[in-house]
Amino acid sequence: MTTPSRRDLANAIRFLAIDAVQAANSGHPGMPMGMADIAEVLWNDFHRHNPGNPAWANRDRFVLSNGHGSMLQYALLHLAGYDLPIEELKNFRQLGSRTPGHPENFMTSGVETTTGPLGQGIANAVGMALAEKVLAQRFNRPGFEIVDHRTWVFLGDGCLMEGISHEVASLAGTWGLGKLVAFWDDNHISIDGNTDGWFTDDTPARFEAYGWNVIRGVDGHDADAIKAAIGSAIASNDKPTLVCCRTTIGFGSPNKAGKESSHGAALGPDEVKLTREALGWSHDAFVVPQDIAAAWDARTSGAEAEQAWNGLFDGYAAAHPELASEFSRRMNRELPADFVAQADAWIAKLQADGPVIASRKASQNAIEAFAPLLPELVGGSADLAHSNLTLWKGSTSVATDAADANYVYYGVREFGMTAISNGLNLHGGFIPYDATFLVFSDYARNAVRMSALMGAHAIHVYTHDSIGLGEDGPTHQPVEHLASLRYIPDNDVWRPCDAVESAVSWKAAITRTDGPSCLVFSRQNLDHQPRSDAQVAAIARGGYVLKDAAGTPEIILIATGSEVGLAMQAAEKLGDGVRVVSMPSTDVFERQDAAYRESVLPKACRKRVAIEAGVTGFWGSYVGLDGAVVGIDSFGASAPAGKLFPEFGFTVERIVEVAKSLG
Numbered sequence: 013m014t015t016p017s018r019r020d021l022a023n024a025i026r027f028l029a030i031d032a033v034q035a036a037n038s039g040h041p042g043m044p045m046g047m048a049d050i051a052e053v054l055w056n057d058f059h060r061h062n063p064g065n066p067a068w069a070n071r072d073r074f075v076l077s078n079g080h081g082s083m084l085q086y087a088l089l090h091l092a093g094y095d096l097p098i099e100e101l102k103n104f105r106q107l108g109s110r111t112p113g114h115p116e117n118f119m120t121s122g123v124e125t126t127t128g129p130l131g132q133g134i135a136n137a138v139g140m141a142l143a144e145k146v147l148a149q150r151f152n153r154p155g156f157e158i159v160d161h162r163t164w165v166f167l168g169d170g171c172l173m174e175g176i177s178h179e180v181a182s183l184a185g186t187w188g189l190g191k192l193v194a195f196w197d198d199n200h201i202s203i204d205g206n207t208d209g210w211f212t213d214d215t216p217a218r219f220e221a222y223g224w225n226v227i228r229g230v231d232g233h234d235a236d237a238i239k240a241a242i243g244s245a246i247a248s249n250d251k252p253t254l255v256c257c258r259t260t261i262g263f264g265s266p267n268k269a270g271k272e273s274s275h276g277a278a279l280g281p282d283e284v285k286l287t288r289e290a291l292g293w294s295h296d297a298f299v300v301p302q303d304i305a306a307a308w309d310a311r312t313s314g315a316e317a318e319q320a321w322n323g324l325f326d327g328y329a330a331a332h333p334e335l336a337s338e339f340s341r342r343m344n345r346e347l348p349a350d351f352v353a354q355a356d357a358w359i360a361k362l363q364a365d366g367p368v369i370a371s372r373k374a375s376q377n378a379i380e381a382f383a384p385l386l387p388e389l390v391g392g393s394a395d396l397a398h399s400n401l402t403l404w405k406g407s408t409s410v411a412t413d414a415a416d417a418n419y420v421y422y423g424v425r426e427f428g429m430t431a432i433s434n435g436l437n438l439h440g441g442f443i444p445y446d447a448t449f450l451v452f453s454d455y456a457r458n459a460v461r462m463s464a465l466m467g468a469h470a471i472h473v474y475t476h477d478s479i480g481l482g483e484d485g486p487t488h489q490p491v492e493h494l495a496s497l498r499y500i501p502d503n504d505v506w507r508p509c510d511a512v513e514s515a516v517s518w519k520a521a522i523t524r525t526d527g528p529s530c531l532v533f534s535r536q537n538l539d540h541q542p543r544s545d546a547q548v549a550a551i552a553r554g555g556y557v558l559k560d561a562a563g564t565p566e567i568i569l570i571a572t573g574s575e576v577g578l579a580m581q582a583a584e585k586l587g588d589g590v591r592v593v594s595m596p597s598t599d600v601f602e603r604q605d606a607a608y609r610e611s612v613l614p615k616a617c618r619k620r621v622a623i624e625a626g627v628t629g630f631w632g633s634y635v636g637l638d639g640a641v642v643g644i645d646s647f648g649a650s651a652p653a654g655k656l657f658p659e660f661g662f663t664v665e666r667i668v669e670v671a672k673s674l675g
Contacts, residue, residue, distance in 0.1 A: 016304045018235040021056065022048040023293050024091060024300050024308065026264060029083035030287065031297040032104035032111070034278045039105060039113065042261040042274035043081030046232070047166060047197050050257055053238040054164060054195075055088055055310070058246070062314030063093035066122045069343045070321050072161045073124050073140045073439065077133025078168035078197060079114040080276070085123065086111045091300070091308035094122040098298055117438065117466050125438050126466045129458055131174030132431045134194060137165040138180040139435020139444075141192035141252070146390070146410055146417050147441050151339050156328040158321070158339065162246075165194040169207055172196065172215060176459075179428030184252045185223030187411055192252040193245045197232070199261040205272045216256055225251040232257035264291040342388045342441045345469070345525060351385050355519045358382075359512060363548050366540035367511045371533040371573070372475040374511035376401035378518040379445075383418075386443065386522065390436060392420030393447040393473075394429050400447035400475045426452050430459035433470045443469055443522060449481075450474035450490040450532055453497060463528035464503040471521045472530045477507065478625035479660060480574055481535045485650030494572075495630035497530050504599045507532040507624075509576035510540050513596050516551040520600065532573070536653050539577045541594070554600030555593055555612055562588035567671050568613060570595050570634055571623040575642075575662065579623050582667035590671075591617075598634075619674045623667060625660075640670050 029044035061071045076085045083104060089096045096110060103109035110120045114128030124140070127133035141163040148159040171177055184192055196215065200207050216226045225248040230241045238257070245253035262274025265287045279287065288294065295301060300308075329336035341348070358381045367374070383389050383404050390410070393402045407419040422429040426448050433444040446456075453460065453474055463470045479489045497505045506517035506529060514533065521529035541558060550556035555570075559580060566589035571579035576594050583590040593612055595601060601609065613620075613634070620639035622631035628643035635641055644660050657663065 014303050016307050018049070018052060020304055021307060022052040023291050024304050025051060025084060025087040026291070027288070027293050027295070028087040028090065028101055028298065028300070030279060030284055032083050032086070032101050034281070034284055035102060035297070036105040037278050039083060039278065040080040040276050041083070041279055042201070042268075042276075043078055043168065043197065044084035044087065045263045045265065045274070046199055046259040046261045047081065047084055047195075048263070049233045049235060050166070050195055050238055050259075051084060051088055053235050054242065055092060056308070057239060058242050059164060060161065060317055061092075061310065062318045063122070063311050064315055065318060066094065068318045068321070069440065070159065070161050073137070073163045075125055075133045075137040075140070075163065075165045076115055076127055077137065077165055077171045078130065079127030079133060082111070082113065082115050084166075085115050086120070089120065089122045091305065093309050093311040093314075096121065102298055125435065126462060129462065130168075130170040131176040132459060132462060134165050134167050134171055135176050135180040135428055135431030135459070136435035136438060137163050137192060137194070138184045138189065139432035140439040141184065141189040142187060142410060142432065143436050143439035143442055144191055145187065145189060149413055149417055150387075150415050151335055153328070153332055153335070156324060156331065158325055158328050162191045162193060165192070166197065167194055168197040169199070169202055169211055172213075173211055176427045176431060179425040180432060181219060181222050181224070183422070183425070183428065183432070188223070188250050189252045190249040193242070193255065194253070195255045195257055197259055198256055199259045201261045201270070201272050201275060203272060203275055216254070219254045223251060225253040227253065227255045230255055230257045232259035233263060266290050338387065345440065347523065348385055352519075352523065354385055355382060355515075359515045359519065359548065362512045362515055363543055368537055368540055369511055370535055370537050371508050371510065371514045372401045372535060374508070374514035375473065375475070375518065375531065375533050376404065377511065378515045380404045381515070382518060382522065387416075387418075388441060388443050389445065390418045390420065390442045391445045391447070392422050392429060392433070394422045394426045394452070395424045396448055397421070399449070400473060402445070402447045402473060422446070426455035427459055430456040430470075430472060431462070433472075434459060434463050434466065434468045437468045437470050438466070443471065445471035445473055447473035447475065449476045449488060450493050451476070451488050453493055453530070457496070460497065460503065460528065460530065461500050464500050467502070467527045469525050470528045472528060473533070474530060475533045476535045477532045477573060478534070479644065479648040479656045480625065480653045482653040482656065483650055486647035489648035490626070491644055491647060492627045494532065494624070494626045498598060498630060502527045504529040504597055505532065506530065506597045507573040508596045509571070509573055509594055510538050512541070512543065512548065513551055513594070517596060520552055520597075534574050536574065538574055541576065541580065551594075551596065552600070553604050553608065554597040554602070555595040557591060557612055558594040559583055559590075559592040561591045565589060565591035565614070565617050567591070567619045567621070567674070568593055568617050569621050569623060569667070569671065570613075570631070572596060573624070575623040575625060578662060578664055578667060581664045582671065585664060585668050586671055619671070621667065621671050621674070625662060638674065640674060642667055642670055
């Protein structure tokens with residue numbers, strides 16, 4: 013076989029992308045055509061990975077932040093030897109294929125994170141690079157650098173226009189993430205055309221101001237220049253690097269290169285033919301010649317790299333058995349064997365002690381109890397650590413070189429914070445929690461949505477959960493946010509009513525490994541609720557009977573959070589026929605079997621009142637046409653919490669009145 017040129021190797025990427033987009037008559041060929049030369053040099057000369065084991069702990073991470081160019085990544089995975097056969101590329105963007113329109117980490121072997129919402133990929137990558145840094149500080153020992161890998165990111169103009177890129181790039185520079193290397197696809201084109209009218213930032217200067225190493229003016233179609241730039245990036249171990257690659261979108265297309273027309277649509281049969289002629293690619297659609305395929309195949313080199321690391325780890329395990337055991341447990345996403353038992357013991361003690369405290373304080377107490385058991389727990393807050401109460405006695409900033417670094421001061425960056433948390437978990441070795449006020453979950457919402465879509469085990473903590481926060485007024489008082497978060501599929505939202513439910517919600521969020529949880533806590537003190545052991549156990553089912561009627565219930569009061577106490581007081585006034593259901597998590601409750609749900613909310617009892625300091629519409633499916641909701645469908649006001657609740661109708665008298673009015 014002949015030795016293919018670097019351009020031949022890059023053209024294999026280009027034409028797999030061109031052919032897949034053409035077959036689907038849908039997709040984005042321009043970016044893969046423009047970044048193919050960069051990808052070829054990176055993957056063949058620098059990127060350390062094993063196609064035979066995409067989960068190898070010490071692999072480099074590759075993130076395609078400009079995820080609309082997904083065929084670039086699919087072509088790379090196929091050519092390198094991952095489990096992505098050519099049939100999958102032929103089925104690009106088709107139902108059931110492993111080549112969806114944007115990369116999905118749960119669909120395609122070798123895809124580290126779901127990308128597409130621009131800017132979040134680079135944010136995830138910052139989280140991954142932070143994970144590598146902190147794990148290395150914790151586990152590496154002289155002669156045994158078992159954590160030693162890089163995070164590579166491809167990103168485009170759109171990623172850099174998004175505000176989240178400013179947030180996370182600033183943090184990456186502050187943290188000195190020297191093993192993070194980003195390649196900017198500087199092609200001056202976005203969907204609306206040439207970016208001269210809307211993107212004239214001095215991007216290199218911007219990143220230099222963030223504290224990045226910046227390599228300017230790299231010809232993104234010159235393999236030697238790209239290789240030299242990556243070599244310089246690797247030499248900069250104290251700063252992240254931005255490699256500024258000047259490229260041509262749709263490279264090789266005689267009529268569409270450099271134009272927005274190549275961005276988001278198939279080239280068309282005639283232009284595909286002309287592009288084949290222009291680039292000297294005489295092969296049929298989806299055909300990669302044997303010599304080019306062989307040059308791309310990374311299975312042998314990848315297996316050898318992992319085998320060498322396994323030998324290093326064996327020596328590490330012999331010298332440091334406890335550290336090796338902890339590292340393996342964390343990278344396998346296993347909780348300590350005694351965690352559940354110790355958590356349950358803490359919860360039982362809380363029920364016996366009966367503290368009357370704000371649930372945000374109860375949350376901090378839970379962190380204080382659970383964090384010493386979980387070295388993988390890494391927390392943070394968006395400049396509200398002392399309001400969210402996310403610090404605990406063992407908190408140590410990740411901005412240090414400490415072996416036990418476990419806390420992130422994110423500054424006022426809710427969106428970036430949440431996406432970085434996703435990256436921390438996707439990397440492996442960490443269960444991250446992040447925090448802000450509930451009302452500011454809006455800033456972070458799309459990253460929360462991505463947590464759920466990807467199944468990231470991230471815990472999003474939100475405090476100051478209602479008008480009960482008081483004097484800060486309606487700008488800070490969440491109304492629609494609980495419902496909004498609950499409407500995100502696969503996102504568990506917990507709003508506990510006291511310290512015991514708060515601890516249970518934390519335990520549930522920690523032990524839920526297949527997706528995120530949002531834990532929502534109060535600013536004001538909440539009364540402790542009496543419970544039997546069976547009721548304590550039932551909290552974990554999302555909804556349970558907290559106070560039952562003397563016989564068959566005539567009225568059911570359903571409440572969450574601070575309103576559970578009101579419901580309990582109202583039940584006393586309404587008499588023996590009232591059942592009170594505490595519903596800390598409707599998401600978890602809905603996953604229970606039908607028999608359990610019926611035992612809590614029997615269909616025969618149609619007189620129901622839902623009580624929550626939020627919008628009323630969410631509760632319609634629980635109360636039905638015969639029931640009612642005591643809620644708030646307006647913005648709040650600035651006043652002490654004790655005056656706001658009566659002003660907006662959250663009183664025992666109002667609940668009793670509404671319940672008695674049911675036919």
